[in-house]
Structure formats: structure tokens, C-alpha cells
Amino acid sequence: MGYDESSGVVAAAPTLQQAQDSYRAARQSFQIRHESYPIAPQPTPTPRKNATKPATQPQNFSGPKNVALEDIELVLDVENVSLKDVVRHITKQAEPYSGPWQVKWRLQPENAGLMDERVNLTAQAKFGEFVDLLTEKIKNLTGTQLFVTAFNSSRVLLVTDSYY
Structure with missing residues (x-):
């Protein structure tokens, strides 16, 4: 060559x-x-004061419920936060309603940096709609389509750049 x-x-x-x-x-x-030899300092996340509110709790809430993940209402308002932290935050916000979830990232080597992609995001939507909004935002920013799949029986939320 x-x-x-x-x-x-x-x-x-x-x-x-x-x-x-x-x-x-x-x-x-x-x-x-x-x-x-750092050229410039790494940006630090700067969430707004009182920006993120917990998911709306149903009346007479007495602990974890078995609510379908896609039906849980999320509220998020963040600036300069990594995609990985956004996904971690929304799963934590949903945890009281559907139980704990483990997030797994399956990205091709050339897309591994997407987890650290910084986003500004303000949204209030059900989990499924929120994930659609988030993946569309990443596609517009980077050109890479992400797919998010919830495996209810194993409690795994898979984020991938291809259909496995």
C-alpha cells in the first residue's frame, strides 16, 4: 500500500x-x-437546580409496583450530561415502579464513544416515548441509530447500534 x-x-x-x-x-x-497532557479540561455535567423530578407516583403508593416499563412517566431536564448517565438516571427514576434494571451497552468499537456523548435534554414522557426521543436525538447529533430493547424477564435494558 x-x-x-x-x-x-x-x-x-x-x-x-x-x-x-x-x-x-x-x-x-x-x-x-x-x-x-490534557489539552482542555473535561466538561462537567451541570444539571439545573430542581431540574429532575421523580416519576409521578400513583395515589396510595405503598412501595414498588409491577408497572410495565413503557408506561412509566419520566421527567428529565439536564444539560451537558453523558448519554450513559441519562440512561442510568431514567432507569433509576423508573425503579420504584417496575423494579431494578441492568443497562447493557452493545456498541461497535467505532461507536463506543456514544456512551460519553453529551446531551441537553428536557422531556416529560412515558418511558417508551422518552427512549424514542432520546434515540432520535442521538441519530440527529451523530448519525448513528441506536436501538433500546427491554428484556422484562431478565430485567435487562439493552442499548445497541445494531439488531444484535
């Missing part, structure tokens, strides 16, 4: 594996360099 600067011709394109290896090496090198 080579590049002729005078003619601008690439003699041979890299294989997919070579391109992926090159990308990983460059990314690792970048992360190592910036870990030792």
Missing part, C-alpha cells in the same frame, strides 16, 4: 482489518497523549 503525492494516487487500499487496526492504534495513541 502506498500513496504517490505527485499524482495523488493510492496504490492499494487497506483491508478492513488494517483500517480498523490503524483506527484503534491512532485512538489509543490519542487517548494516551491526552491523558498525560
Whole structure:
């Protein structure tokens, strides 16, 4: 493989594996360099005061209920918060109504950074509608379509960039 600067011709394109290896090496090198010599401070989440309210509790609430996850009303108002923290927050907000959920991320290596994508989000919606809003926002920001699947029997919420 080579590049002729005078003619601008690439003699041979890299294989997919070579391109992926090159990308990983460059990314690792970048992360190592910036870990030792930070160029700019990392942004910190700045949630608004009284921004996030707990999900609306039904009357005569006496503890956890077995409410379908997609029917739970969520309220969220955050600025500069990672996608991973948003998903963690909404599952915690739903926990009193449907029990605990484990979030699993299955992203291709090139999309692993999506979990750290920072978002500003203000919404009040049922869980299913909220997830649709969130995935649409990520698609508009990054061009990557995310899919969120709830496995009720195992209490797992799977976030993936493909249909597994």
C-alpha cells in the first residue's frame, strides 16, 4: 500500500482489518497523549437546580409496583450530561415502579464513544416515548441509530447500534 503525492494516487487500499487496526492504534495513541497532557479540561455535567423530578407516583403508593416499563412517566431536564448517565438516571427514576434494571451497552468499537456523548435534554414522557426521543436525538447529533430493547424477564435494558 502506498500513496504517490505527485499524482495523488493510492496504490492499494487497506483491508478492513488494517483500517480498523490503524483506527484503534491512532485512538489509543490519542487517548494516551491526552491523558498525560490534557489539552482542555473535561466538561462537567451541570444539571439545573430542581431540574429532575421523580416519576409521578400513583395515589396510595405503598412501595414498588409491577408497572410495565413503557408506561412509566419520566421527567428529565439536564444539560451537558453523558448519554450513559441519562440512561442510568431514567432507569433509576423508573425503579420504584417496575423494579431494578441492568443497562447493557452493545456498541461497535467505532461507536463506543456514544456512551460519553453529551446531551441537553428536557422531556416529560412515558418511558417508551422518552427512549424514542432520546434515540432520535442521538441519530440527529451523530448519525448513528441506536436501538433500546427491554428484556422484562431478565430485567435487562439493552442499548445497541445494531439488531444484535
